[in-house]
Every structure is written in structure tokens, then in C-alpha cells.
Amino acid sequence: MAALGRVCRAIAASFAVVGSLFVFPNAIPWMIAAWLVGYTLLVVFGRRGHLCLIGCLAVLVGKRPTPAPGLLGLMAVMSAIALLSLWHVRRREATTSRRFAWLSMLMLWIAWGGMTVDWYAAAHCRHPLVLRADRPVVCFGDSMTSLGAFGGYPRNLQGMISLPVVNLGISGISAKETAQEHLLKLAHLNPQVVVIELGGHDFLHGASRPATKAYLKKVIDTVRQSDAEAVLMEIPRGFISDPYWGLEREVARQEDVELVPDTAMRELLLRSTAFPPGTWLGEPYLTDETGIHPNERGKQLLAEHIAASLERMYGPGVRKH
Numbered sequence: 001m002a003a004l005g006r007v008c009r010a011i012a013a014s015f016a017v018v019g020s021l022f023v024f025p026n027a028i029p030w031m032i033a034a035w036l037v038g039y040t041l042l043v044v045f046g047r048r049g050h051l052c053l054i055g056c057l058a059v060l061v062g063k064r065p066t067p068a069p070g071l072l073g074l075m076a077v078m079s080a081i082a083l084l085s086l087w088h089v090r091r092r093e094a095t096t097s098r099r100f101a102w103l104s105m106l107m108l109w110i111a112w113g114g115m116t117v118d119w120y121a122a123a124h125c126r127h128p129l130v131l132r133a134d135r136p137v138v139c140f141g142d143s144m145t146s147l148g149a150f151g152g153y154p155r156n157l158q159g160m161i162s163l164p165v166v167n168l169g170i171s172g173i174s175a176k177e178t179a180q181e182h183l184l185k186l187a188h189l190n191p192q193v194v195v196i197e198l199g200g201h202d203f204l205h206g207a208s209r210p211a212t213k214a215y216l217k218k219v220i221d222t223v224r225q226s227d228a229e230a231v232l233m234e235i236p237r238g239f240i241s242d243p244y245w246g247l248e249r250e251v252a253r254q255e256d257v258e259l260v261p262d263t264a265m266r267e268l269l270l271r272s273t274a275f276p277p278g279t280w281l282g283e284p285y286l287t288d289e290t291g292i293h294p295n296e297r298g299k300q301l302l303a304e305h306i307a308a309s310l311e312r313m314y315g316p317g318v319r320k321h
Contacts, residue, residue, distance in 0.1 A: 026261035029116040050085035066246025070118030122253035136164035141197030145169030156303035174201040175215035234262035264305040
């Protein structure tokens with residue numbers, strides 16, 4: 001029975017790790033919370049929970065999320081508690097002291113609360129805004145913005161919000177090309193908001209993270225020179241591990257711009273016509289025959305996410321009634 005119990009625990013741990021690796025970046029605080037619940041339950045019942053902390057830390061290192069201050073602080077607390085627990089094991093103590101156990105739980109949950117507030121606050125515009133009904137929303141991006149019989153998701157967005165919408169998407173464009181060549185059009189449009197969906201092709205062309213970050217910051221600087229606000233779309237570059245370490249989330253924090261989490265684009269790929277699990281599940285698909293670009297349902301989904309971001313920035317008045 002003891003051997004069976006060990007096998008069951010190993011299988012459960014494997015599922016927990018694999019499931020955690022597929023969690024979307026926007027849900028990372030809740031993935032961490034699940035591991036902390038496991039730690040808490042083990043400690044409450046008099047068991048050591050350090051393996052939960054080590055497993056969670058391993059998942060975070062593997063996923064490579066943006067190194068936000070709150071996250072780094074929580075990881076430091078988790079590491080310290082795991083090391084202290086291992087020290088108790090090395091001393092062959094049967095159990096850790098109840099005082100240490102309860103204090104560790106308190107510290108972990110306080111650190112988690114601070115990390116969660118920091119994680120979501122940094123993804124939202126933090127300065128006050130005034131809605132101007134006569135100034136448009138301009139959508140800059142590659143084929144995820146431009147493609148479609150009627151020009152991609154901006155047409156769907158126009159049906160959801162009260163502001164005019166202008167589509168400046170160009171298939172295959174990179175942040176580098178936009179920063180160098182395509183921003184002059186903004187001045188005569190007098191935009192209120194510019195939605196930036198760029199950076200995917202920079203990665204595909206082998207651009208480094210620092211270079212792509214510099215191009216995105218130049219785009220945002222040019223947008224602000226036009227007295228407009230920027231909305232930055234987070235680009236998924238890997239379902240498990242992000243080679244760009246959450247670039248857009250870091251830029252959103254540093255530049256104080258609204259972030260559209262990559263949940264939107266990941267949902268497209270999960271219901272793709274070309275990749276599992278979409279190919280296993282069948283209709284309704286969210287992509288066209290390429291398996292990447294949104295179909296009509298997919299464009300509606302992207303537009304909904306962007307409209308929700310605009311509503312967070314400007315309030316319900318931005319919605320079409």
C-alpha cells in the first residue's frame with residue numbers, strides 16, 4: 001500500500017506540473033495559489049510541504065514569465081522557506097515546528113497577495129483619462145489585425161464601441177518596421193488610442209528581446225507624441241515557455257499602458273483548425289484554414305478583449321449603446 005501511495009503521489013505531481021506549465025500568463029497568480037493550497041494542506045495535517053514549493057518554483061523557471069518585482073519577491077520567500085524545510089530534513093527532524101509551519105504559511109500568502117495585486121495592476125493604465133468621442137481608435141498590427149474579408153478584428157471592434165476605428169494593420173509587419181517606417185500616418189489621424197499588436201514577426205525573424213523591446217518603446221513614444229494613449233497586445237511565443245520572458249507585460253508596467261493579455265490569442269490557437277486540441281474538438285473553430293488567423297468568431301473574440309480594455313480605461317461610456 002505504501003508503494004501504491006507513492007506511485008499515486010508521483011502521478012498527481014506529474015499532472016500538477018504539466019497542467020501548470022500550460023497555464024496562461026494572466027492566470028499565473030492562480031496557478032501559484034493552487035500550489036500554495038497544496039503546501040497549506042500538507043502543513044495543516046502535519047506533513048512537510050516543501051516539495052510543493054520546489055515544484056512551483058521549477059514551473060515558474062520553466063515558464064519564464066516576466067520578472068516582475070512581486071513575482072521575484074514571492075519566489076524569494078518560497079525559496080527561503082523551502083531551504084529551511086530542507087535544513088530540517090537534513091537534521092533528521094521528524095517534523096518542522098508548528099510555529100515555523102504557521103509562520104511560513106502566513107508569509108507565503110502575504111507575499112502571494114502582494115504579487116497578485118502587483119501582477120494585475122501593472123497590466124493596466126494607471127493614470128486618469130478623459131474620453132473624447134471625436135478622436136478615433138487606430139489599430140496597428142500584422143496579419144492578426146489586417147486580415148479578413150473586411151479587414152480583421154477592427155471592423156468587429158467598430159460595432160462594439162462608440163469611437164471611430166481605423167485599421168492600419170499590414171500583413172507581416174514587425175515592430176522594427178513600424179517604428180522605422182509606418183508611424184507618420186498617426187499625426188493626421190489625431191488618434192485617441194492606438195492598439196499595438198506587434199512583435200510576433202520580430203521573434204520569427206530572430207530579433208533579440210532587447211531589440212524588440214526598444215522598437216515597441218519607440219512605437220509607444222511616437223503614439224504619445226500624437227497625444228494618444230497606447231494599448232499593447234501581449235503576443236504568445238510559446239505555450240509552455242516564453243523565450244521573450246513576458247516582454248509586453250514588462251513594457252506595459254514600465255510605460256504605464258493598458259495590456260490586452262495574450263489569453264485572447266491563445267484561445268484562438270486552442271480552437272484552431274490546424275493544431276490540437278482544436279483539431280480534436282472540431283467546431284466551433286476560431287481560426288481560418290491557416291490555423292493561425294482569426295475567422296469571424298475569432299475576430300469577434302479579439303475585438304471583445306480590446307473593447308474590455310478600452311472600457312477599463314475610459315469607463316462604460318466607450319461602449320456603443
